[in-house]
Amino acid sequence: MGTPFKEALQQLDPVSRQRVQEEVQQAVRPFEGSQGIVAPAELLLGTAMK
DSSP states (O other): OOOOHHHHHTTTTHHHHHHHHHHHHHHHHHGEEEEEEEOOOOOOOOOOOO
C-alpha cells in the first residue's frame, strides 16, 4: 500500500498522471535547494499531565 497521493495517481489515466506530476514538480521547484526540498513550516507541540 502506498501513500494516498500515489494511490490517487494510480487511478488516473497515464496522460493525466503525467500532467499532475509535472504540475507538482513545477509547484515544488521554488523550494528546492542544495539539500533537497526546504519548505517553511511551523510545528506546534503541546503536552499535559494530570
